[in-house]
Amino acid sequence: MSSPGEGRRAAWLPVRDHRFWVVQALVAVVFLLHELADGGLGTRPFAVVPHLAFEALFLFPLLYAALNFGLRGSLVTAAWVTLLMSLDITFSLQGMGRINLWAHYVELATLDIVAVAVGWGVAAERLARARAEVAETRYRQLYETARAPILLLDAEGVVCDANPAATAIFNGNLTGRHGRSLLPGGFPLGEQARRVLSLPDGRDYRLGLVSLPPGTGAASTQAIFEDVTEEHRDRRLATHYAALVVQAEEDQRRRLARELHDEPLQLFLHLARHLESLAETPGIPASAADRLARAHRQAFDAGLRLRGLARELRPPTLDHLGLVAALSGLLADVDEEEADLHADLQVTGEAVRLAGDIELGTFRIIQEAVRNSLRHAEARRLQVTVGFGADELRLTVADDGRGFTPDEFDDLTATHLGLLGMRERARLLDGDLEVRSAPGAGTVVDARVPLRTPQDVANGGANLVAS
Ligand SMILES: Nc1ncnc2c1ncn2[C@@H]1O[C@H](COP(=O)(O)OP(=O)(O)OP(=O)(O)O)[C@@H](O)[C@H]1O
Ligand SMILES: [Mg+2]
Incomplete structure (x- = not known):
């Protein structure tokens, strides 16, 4: 059994792929043809064919390696070409002019750059595709195993796919049915976003709608139903409790206002009237009348304040x-x-x-x-x-x-x-x-x-x- 590390090493270079070795052999064959053309092997059978055409032949194995084995395949093949051509250049150095030598280097570099660039592009594309596949697999796993019902809808609101949770709740095959036919009241799904809906399993769900990016097939919208039954029940209880508290507070205020109005307020007003009549008693000493008049005002003020308090507690108006x-x-x-x-x-x-x-x-x-x-x-x-x-x-x-x-x-x-x-x-x-x-x-x-x-x-x- 191979470990993941071994798997990764094997994939680093396709040494087990016979095509890789055929490509390397092809490089050697092209090199031999090139040598023949250059007269490096003593004869020049292809003297009529331009020299550049033989160099261009290297493009076949290089591009094949780049397209099939990616960056690493193209690098190794380019290195192999470079090695052979460097030997060639080294051995024919004596007979070559400076300009010829540079031309060889430029040709070689061009071949290598083309091969590596294509290999790079292929590797980048493969990586992107692999990542997309991983993301797709993960999404699919989440979609299949999610406890929340999920529907995929096309632009007309027709279900293209439903996960197992949705199929279980809506009882049966949903594909091809219009989203609105699944909801209470038959309202279009698009108008129900963020609303809380009761589904056939008797639980409450909040509907979330997500627009899907183009390129995800026919589906343009994902409808996710989030189970909010408990949250909803708690909220209803909290609201009910708050209403009871407010009600009790209001009852208390009303009772207090009535008590203040019926008892202490009446007593103070009665006391004020009494003190007023005492202050006006004929023959009463002036200093006593003065004090009684002050006490009358205080009692009257206290009565007024009590009335204000009762009004604030529960204004009769x-x-x-x-x-x-x-x-x-x-x-x-x-x-x-x-x-x-x-x-x-x-x-x-x-x-x-x-x-x-x-x-x-x-x-x-x-x-x-x-x-x-x-x-x-x-x-x-x-x-x-x-x-x-x-x-x-x-x-x-x-x-x-x-x-x-x-x-x-x-x-x-x-x-x-x-x-x-x-x-x-x-x-x-x-x-x-x-x-x-x-x-x-x-x-x-x-x-x-x-x-x-x-x-x-x-x-x-x-x-x-x-x-
Ligand atoms: N109109 C206002 N101008 C300036 N500050 C304010 C105003 N209304 C509220 N605040 C600030 O907000 C705070 C909170 O107000 P809040 O009514 O909740 O409590 P409170 O008035 O301090 O006490 P109580 O529970 O008796 O109402 C206040 O303490 C005050 O600092
Ligand atoms: Mg306040």
Whole structure:
């Protein structure tokens, strides 16, 4: 049994190939003919044939060696020719003029260069072909053994080939069938890229489409189905869990707001009224009336703060009058409390009431973005825009404050929860949220959410976190 090393040595030079030795013998024959022509063997039988024609005869064995045995074969053959011709030149040196001598060298060099160049080209081409074959074999192995179903499709979307995993899942011979006939809904494969599809084996797959380079036969596209069943289930569970957490938080806020409003707020207002009437009691000493009046103001202020807190926890206007009214109230409070900041609300499109979860979720997003601007931005202007589109609600909160680097807070292990919460809220509403900011350049929070009205919900839309 030969080791790989031996195999490689045997292939270095084709010494076992009889054609190689025939070529070397042919070189010797051409050399003899050349000697005859030159009169080196005492006679000149071919005196009428030009000398160059005999030299050119060397091209036959040289080119044959180059084409059949590659660079090494051509090098060895060229070396053999050079050796014989060098002997010839050495022995006939006396009778040769300088010019003749150089002509011999040039002819010899030309022969060698041609042979080596062709041999080089052949070797390079063989190497490229061998590499392509290795790559093809590896691809084929991967294709055959891949657990992911793979289809090869032609330009019309018809299956030209399917790997065993695909054949097993789609049950039978797929070649010649149109890709769209295999998918749920019969949609063209090209439109399903990156979508998650349920295949006949009951699992979820994400479809990836790869364009194949020309020259790979009839197939122009490779469709790979990546099994994302577990990932999908985990994501669904995470979303469900996040929705439950948000729901619980909202319930808690609502309960707290009601408790604050019904108990301590009423007590403070009652106390304030009582202190006010005591301060106005006739005949009471002036200093006591003064203190009672101060206590009345403090009790009244505390009541107002409690009302503000209850409103922040759950603005009653949101339920009664909707998003735009609740945002107007929020920004009016900001304007009142922040003397150095100008807050403005702009509404574009036709403002309509939205599904409960959308009004609540988007209000919370804007509330947190506004709160961040107040706490961190040191801004002078705050612009909130709500755009009602045909099927999308667009929200932006822009400040001209000191800005920050959002990537630094794009981390689930972070202790800052505001930005994460905003993203999660947008995601729960099937939307997305982007924070654009840089140090010194202000901040823009930009969210898009699919628009759903209460009618849509009544007609069967989802309402996960409405409360
Ligand atoms: N509008 C803004 N201008 C400047 N910096 C901001 C702005 N919004 C957020 N940041 C920066 O991003 C950080 C993260 O914000 P995030 O809302 O996640 O957390 P937080 O406001 O610090 O705390 P909380 O969890 O109470 O919201 C902030 O600490 C702040 O440094
Ligand atoms: Mg925050």
